[in-house]
Amino acid sequence: MLGKLLVRYLKPYVWLLVGVLVFQLASAFASLYLPTLNADIIDKGVSQGDVGYIWARGSLMLAISLGQIACSITATYFAARTAMSLGRDIRNDVFERVASFSEREVTRFGSGSLITRNTNDVQQVQMLTVMGATMLVMAPALAIGGVVMALLQDVGLSWLIAVSVPAILLIAGLVISRMVPLFRSFQQKLDNVNRIMREQLTGVRVVRAFVREGIEEERFRGANTDIMVVGRRVGSLFVLLFPLAMLVLNVTVVGVIWFGGIQVDAGNVQIGTLFAFMQYVGQILMGVLMASFMTIMIPRAAVSGERIGEVLDAESTLVAPEHPVTEFPEHGTVSFRDVEFSYPGAEQPVLSGIAFEAARGETVAIVGSTGSGKTTLVSLIPRLFDATGGEVFVNGVDVREADLQTLWSTIGLVPQRPFLFTGTVASNLRFGREDATDEELWHALEIAQGRDFVEEMDGKLDARIAQGGTNVSGGQRQRLAIARALVHRPEILVFDDSFSALDLRTDANLRQALWRELPEVTKIVVAQRISTVTDADRIIVLDDGRMDGIGTHEQLLETSATYREIVESQLGAGQQGVEAQA
Secondary structure (H helix, E strand, O other), rough: HHHHHHHHHHHHHHHHHHHHHHHHHHHOOOHHHHHHHHHHHHHHHHOOHHHHHHHHHEEEHHHHHHHHHHHHHHHHHHHHHHHHHHHHHHHHHHHHHOOOOOOHHHHOOOHHHHHHHHHHHHHHHHHOOOOHHHHHHHHHHHHHHHHHHHHHHHHHHHHHHHHHHHHHHHHHHHHHHHHHHHHHHHHHHHHHHHHHHHHHHHHHHHHHHHHOOHHHHHHHHHHHHHHHHHHHHHHHHHHHHHHHHHHHHHHHHHHHHHHHHHHHHHHOOOOHHHHHHHHHHHHHHHHHHHHHHHHHHHHHHHHHHHHHHHHHHOOOOOOOOOOOOOOOOOOOEEEEEEEEEEEOOOOOOEEEEEEEEEOOEEEEEHHHHHHHHOOHHHHHOOOOOOOOOEEEEEEEEEEEEOOOHHHHHHHEEEOOOOOOOEEHHHHHHHOOOOOOOOHHHHHHHOOOOHHHHHHHOHHHHHEEEOOOOOOOHHHHHHHHHHHHHHHHOOOOOEOOOOOOOHHHHHHHHHHHHHHHHHOOOEEEEOOHHHHHHHHOOOOEEEEEOOOEEEHHHHHHHHHHHHHHHHHHHHHHHHHHHHHHHO
């Protein structure tokens, strides 16, 4: 999975990788040539007292060293640019893929995990790219080139290399085999930490209302300790690897000095050659150590690449049609034809046998007890879910055959939990339509009964809105969400229990303004409050996912026992208020 990911995203940057390869090889060749020059200076210049030779060779070594520095800097720049570009491209694609998901896929992955995959996991792949583009070229060049150059210096001491290199490879292999499962566990623990942190931030009011700060802190502390334990075990393996590798390196150098000294004393090897051999041994072991370090990074990046690939390869249940319909034959119509919907793995469908029609300009209300499937039903209209049975038609076209952008442009949705974005009142309202004028924004606010409180805010339309709209009340949040949907100029308005935070008077005034100002807009209204739906053209009563009745308020009082129970439960709390609203 990691290989496919890298091949896919590195293809546009092959020229940068070629640059890294060229400059890294040049740097490696310079490193391999310098010990030979050093040996020449000691054996020829120093031993013979030839100052001119020393200056000539020394100047050459200085020039090569400066060239090596320049090559290393250039190669690192190319590698960093490649890695940053790769990370940008992956994040863009992951974001676009997640944006195409239905609620089913988002729930399957979890929002916390999706955030981690698009941040930390991408970062791991980036680190592997930048380190691999440098080390994976330098390491084999130093190791293989060092062996060749060492053999050219002295074949008699080469047995030390034959012993030390396998020793380092064995140590690295044992350590890395222990790290692979730990890296996978670490990413899962990180998902858990992000999930808990996100829940506590978004649910801070609930946490404080129920005095759960201590319990939530303990829950986070547990998740944080779990990731610390795994990280400590990974760190312990890192700590074990490098001292052992340095031990092998130092023992090898001692061996070179010991046995090389014997050869020098016997007159078989010159001192400069011995020093060059020692440097080549160091470069060989350094190359092997660099390769070992890369093999440590690869497992973690492989886990991250697999997690990223899962998102990129995930098929959304919202499959775009091969030949999407962009021209709708009707306007403002909604039709459910024997619709059924089941969640994956559910024993029974959430909705079953749903059949009704809404003509242009009509108001269709949906009522029912909690869990009866109201929100799921209206989610099928903008195709947030796909029906598992039957057909849903909008403007005369099956939503599964309609172009998604065209479909969504005709629908204004006010969700059960209205969400506002960080910015201003105006920027949130223009989320419905970017080219809306200030007059249109004020008109939408007036219909949504939000003009008064916006005018009182500091800055009015330019008043700041915090993330999620936490600096405004629940009722104000609902009215701003309704105004945003109105700015969108939809043919169909879907209100998913969007009046629940409003008082009875504001609720009534808002509905009257909607019916008066938008007579040709079809309105699908989910509500718990009977006073909100009594003036609807038709009311659909849901009971355990099935239609228990359909008709006007007066008709359902006579024909639907479920509807009568709902009405009576609210009439008991204040009959006159409900009757007045009706």
